[in-house]
Amino acid sequence: MPIKPQDLRLYLVMGSQDCPHHDPAEVLRAAIAGGITMFQFREKHSVLNLSETVQLGKTLRSLCRSHRIPFLVNDRVDLAMILEADGVHLGQDDLPVPEVRRILPPSSLVGVSARNIAEAKQAMQEGADYLGVGPMFATTSKPDARKPIGPSALAEIRQAIGTFPIVGIGGITCQNGAAVFQAGADGIAVISAITRADSPELSARQLREL
Ligand code: TZP
Numbered sequence: 001m002p003i004k005p006q007d008l009r010l011y012l013v014m015g016s017q018d019c020p021h022h023d024p025a026e027v028l029r030a031a032i033a034g035g036i037t038m039f040q041f042r043e044k045h046s047v048l049n050l051s052e053t054v055q056l057g058k059t060l061r062s063l064c065r066s067h068r069i070p071f072l073v074n075d076r077v078d079l080a081m082i083l084e085a086d087g088v089h090l091g092q093d094d095l096p097v098p099e100v101r102r103i104l105p106p107s108s109l110v111g112v113s114a115r116n117i118a119e120a121k122q123a124m125q126e127g128a129d130y131l132g133v134g135p136m137f138a139t140t141s142k143p144d145a146r147k148p149i150g151p152s153a154l155a156e157i158r159q160a161i162g163t164f165p166i167v168g169i170g171g172i173t174c175q176n177g178a179a180v181f182q183a184g185a186d187g188i189a190v191i192s193a194i195t196r197a198d199s200p201e202l203s204a205r206q207l208r209e210l
């Protein structure tokens with residue numbers, strides 16, 4: 001089943017490392033109440049061991065399932081299979097899309113990170129369902145993030161690839177998110193704007209209004 005571009009509108013990316021103030025399941029529950037449209041489980045540089053990761057993944061997976069929110073896993077195709085995820089999100093250094101497609105169920109969604117037109121076109125040719133383009137702005141959630149490319153780079157990618165689904169990511173907030181939509185994104189992906197907010201629900205609601 002192809003992705004519905006409206007599912008990208010407000011995409012929460014999160015792992016336990018992103019939730020210093022609240023329990024991750026509570027953050028996800030609040031974010032769903034606030035109107036997120038898609039979720040990615042991204043356990044990175046976390047203190048959880050693998051069995052704790054699976055346990056947390058199952059909890060988050062079941063919350064998404066009961067609210068019909070697509071649940072994707074970052075990088076880890078094995079974890080995606082264990083959790084019966086709706087798909088995976090792959091970076092440029094992760095497994096190649098065609099190989100991943102061979103082992104995931106046929107209807108799985110595969111997202112790919114792209115920073116420029118060449119990476120975007122390659123991901124499309126290899127069969128990605130959507131592109132994550134960024135970092136839009138400076139981010140503190142990804143220690144190894146490259147230099148921000150800004151909404152103008154997303155606009156150039158949009159120009160080059162037509163209507164293919166794109167979500168912008170990196171440093172997006174209520175204040176700067178509108179610029180990402182204006183550049184042609186179908187949606188915005190955020191970590192800290194929701195996970196580190198005093199009220200993740202209110203923050204999700206405000207981001208949805210963009
Ligand atoms: N990929 C590019 S930037 C980023 C990821 C996972 C981090 C986004 O986090 P935040 O807190 O929304 O800047």
Ligand code: MG
Pocket residue numbers: 074075089090091092094
């Ligand atoms: Mg990755």
